Amino acid sequence: MISTSTLTFLKDLKSNNDREWFLANQKSYLSAKSSFIEVIAGIIEHLAKQSNDYSGIEASRCIFRINRDVRFSHNKSPYKTNFGASINTFGKKSFKAGLYVHLEPGLSFIGGGCYQPPAEILAPIRQEIDYNLDEFKTIIENKHFIKHYGGLDMEDTLKNPPRGYDNLNEGIKCIKLKSFVAFCNFSDKDVVKPDFHKTVSEKLTHLLPLINFLNRSTAV
Numbered sequence: 001m002i003s004t005s006t007l008t009f010l011k012d013l014k015s016n017n018d019r020e021w022f023l024a025n026q027k028s029y030l031s032a033k034s035s036f037i038e039v040i041a042g043i044i045e046h047l048a049k050q051s052n053d054y055s056g057i058e059a060s061r062c063i064f065r066i067n068r069d070v071r072f073s074h075n076k077s078p079y080k081t082n083f084g085a086s087i088n089t090f091g092k093k094s095f096k097a098g099l100y101v102h103l104e105p106g107l108s109f110i111g112g113g114c115y116q117p118p119a120e121i122l123a124p125i126r127q128e129i130d131y132n133l134d135e136f137k138t139i140i141e142n143k144h145f146i147k148h149y150g151g152l153d154m155e156d157t158l159k160n161p162p163r164g165y166d167n168l169n170e171g172i173k174c175i176k177l178k179s180f181v182a183f184c185n186f187s188d189k190d191v192v193k194p195d196f197h198k199t200v201s202e203k204l205t206h207l208l209p210l211i212n213f214l215n216r217s218t219a220v
Helices: 004-015 019-024 026-050 119-131 133-140 143-149 196-205 208-216
Strands: 083-087 098-103 108-114 180-186
Touching (some): 019 026, 026 098, 026 196, 108 208, 119 133, 133 208, 180 208
Antiparallel strands (some): 098 108, 108 180
16 A cells, blocks of 8 residues: 555655755655555556456556656756556557556546557557547446546647548547547545555556557557
């Protein structure tokens, strides 16, 4: 489970985001990171029971580094103030659809899908939706999907239809999307509950049909 000390560490890091403080609190960092990895391992174990695709994924390989890349950023703070994990059968750096767990005081959430993929992945997804709109609508209108995520996020979208499509297309609202994702937020109180990993596991399970549909479009 996620302990209150893990959230406390992230809060303190936000207020003391420098190398000297971080090195002095290395023990607290390692403890917080370890608890997050354990939660991700429990989630993966649950997902593997739903799909063999998740068998063998190592939790530690899903975790993003806490060090920030400041080379091209105006924000020169050296560390992220969150823990993040990409549970993706193609690897955490893949642009293909996957699941994500974000732990940050006051801003924790889970989600999944395909976020701003490059053209070689985006185009086949749009075509798959166009060819199999009824199936796609069944997935994103599923009562469990709606209950846990409120539906597909429709904010990251083009103003005009992409090349090859027009506004008369029945699925144009989805085809115009630049990302195909859904999210669910958690309070700090939710995060430290003993059954947090079970709650997350159950919710992520309801994203698997969307993940499978999106990745099917770019299957080799």
